[in-house]
Amino acid sequence: MKHLRTTILSSLAFALCIALPAFAREETKTLSRIAVIGASMSDGFGVRVTTTLPDGKKISEGVNLAELVKVSCKDPAVVVSNYTSSMYFMNPARTAQSSATRACGDNAQEMPTCVLAVDWLFWNGYGISNVRGEKLSSDTERMELLDNALACLEPMCAANIPIVLGDFPDMHSAIGGGMISAPMVPSVECLAALNARVAQWALTKKNVCIVPLSKLTQDLLQKKPIHAAGREWDAQTLGPLLQKDRLHPTFAGTVTVLAATLDALDTKTDNAALKGFEIDPAVLRERFVTQLRASAEEPDQVAPAAPVTQPDSKIPAVAPAK
Secondary structure: OHHHHHHHHHHHHHHHHHHHHHHHHHHHHHOOEEEEEEOOOOOOOOOEEEEEOOOOOEEEEEOOHHHHHHHHEOOOOOEEEEEEOOOHHHOHHHHHHHHHHHHHOOOHHHOOOEEEEOOOOHHHOOOOEOOOOOEOOOHHHHHHHHHHHHHHOHHHHHOOOOEEEEOOOOOHHHEOOOOEOHHHOOOHHHHHHHHHHHHHHHHOOOOEEEEOHHHHHHHHHOOOOEEEOOEEEOHHHHOOOEOOOOOOEOHHHHHHHHHHHHHHHHOOOOOHHHHOEOOOHHHHHHHHHHHHHHHHHOOOOOOOOOOOEOOOOOOOOOOOOO
């Protein structure tokens, strides 16, 4: 009996030794090819890192979410691809289809192992264009835009690719900020219906997790600290989290969104996401500054420290007519 018990324990230990590395490989695989799809927030609208060179010259560069993800990632082998567009609002239905299709790649080897779609839904509820690219005239048409966008994600769902999807924040406070007008903003009732639809759809998809932009924005506007990634994020400590247009996040605000995104992704990666990224805004800013100075000092010799793959400069806002 003792011999049998020893044999069983040895077999279990052997099986565990095999299973644990396999589990670790699976976690690594999930985060090995990250695709970022979205609108102007993910495209880094208005977000820049600035530094002063020894000769007193000031230089700066824009920072989008994909670049932030790459710089924050602890594993340099992770590939981050960018399929975002600040012109998403011009024709959201076509841009949704275009970005989702391009993010999937042409074959299984090019498919992402996870997709960050934090503000990808925004113009599929906001804006003034309906699913046909015509002037939007009703809340029903806003819901049609949303359903069209969710349908574009079905191939990723079929492939069980983890998707971090942001819901709809209430941006009534941004009206008059220079970037968004009243006709572009859904009513409070419509926003509630849109978010209910997103939540209902996500419950049927085991690969989808939601970043609650609605809650984050509410806390921000009420000057409450945002809880994400095991810490609190607030303007008093980090400086403004929203730009003057009251619509787009600052650098610190974008890092805050990334922290909330990693919180959500943790639920689909067995807590591997947060462990794989650095999310201290000061550390990340300094990494961009170091990268920027190196590029300025040796522009022909120094490659960016955190390259982000992007097959084309930008995805087209409007796909060619068929």
